[in-house]
Amino acid sequence: MNYCSQCGAKVGLGTPPGDHFPRHICNVCGTIHYENPKMVVGTIPEWGNRILLCRRAIEPRYGFWTLPAGFMENSETTLQAAARETAEEAHARVEILTLYALYNVPHISQVHMFFRGRMLDESFMPGQESLEVALFSEEEIPWEELAFLSVRNTLEHYFEDRRQGAFGLHVGDIAPPREAPEKNTLA
């Protein structure tokens, strides 16, 4: 951030009185520009014993498989965001069930949330951010081609819980990749 989005003047870095973190502050109008983590919200769309995955048509992780999810927008709820992303990326309609997984991804200041979602019918097709969309049984999940660790962890817990017959809430952290990102490194 270089300029004040309010008045257009230069901003500097400083810690406001009573605050504990450095902020971008306008040198002219004094506006404090807070930056906060973003939520990425999606679903685990269930159809019988299979779940719906999308193959990404966008970076990052172009070509890899993911649960339908995306950035939550202003003025919506997490459930609305999850259902909207499922509609946009997979043209699937879901009834949102419970919050199933919450992963903190602090190195990129994100929180990922996945809700279980019951598909209302078997219709789906790729949205513009997906190359393809398909239903997978547990045995068919492309574990080596999943886009994100939060998706992998969510799916691992999901199938384990399903075997146990009880779906709990899973909260965890995603650490940064240990080495420079490669084509096959989950980020």
Add this chain to the structure above:
Amino acid sequence: MNYCSQCGAKVGLGTPPGDHFPRHICNVCGTIHYENPKMVVGTIPEWGNRILLCRRAIEPRYGFWTLPAGFMENSETTLQAAARETAEEAHARVEILTLYALYNVPHISQVHMFFRGRMLDESFMPGQESLEVALFSEEEIPWEELAFLSVRNTLEHYFEDRRQGAFGLHVGDIAPPREAPEKNTLA
């Protein structure tokens, strides 16, 4: 938003190709400025059968009681944010237990999350955003002087669950106040 925080030029409103929402876009450098909901994260600090509340020394809701909570910061996890806010507002140290409540507050583009937290000792005192901090049994909760509906709902569920002997996860929405905010209206 009037000016581009990257280059300082004027921004306009437009919907980028492939997007579904209007964004502020720089007329000169083309930067798209996304705005997303913010997370407010806190704890229900438990000490025996009492819980710790803070009386707010800041607006909004100056003088009203709340659970310790505040805006999540970049580069931290939800659990770290919850513990940090509890330390800042109440000088209390907690071991974070489970995520207990998530409330969507779409009319102000916020998501409120409260974790159960076990206080590590009985020491606490007001931080600079609190007028006072005190432990309350269920019978002592100042229900008419609570700052926010998300706090009220969380506490109602909490004591109900405790009577039942099982703490579940509570997810809900907070509607906007029906009338103009008054001194005693929960927002």
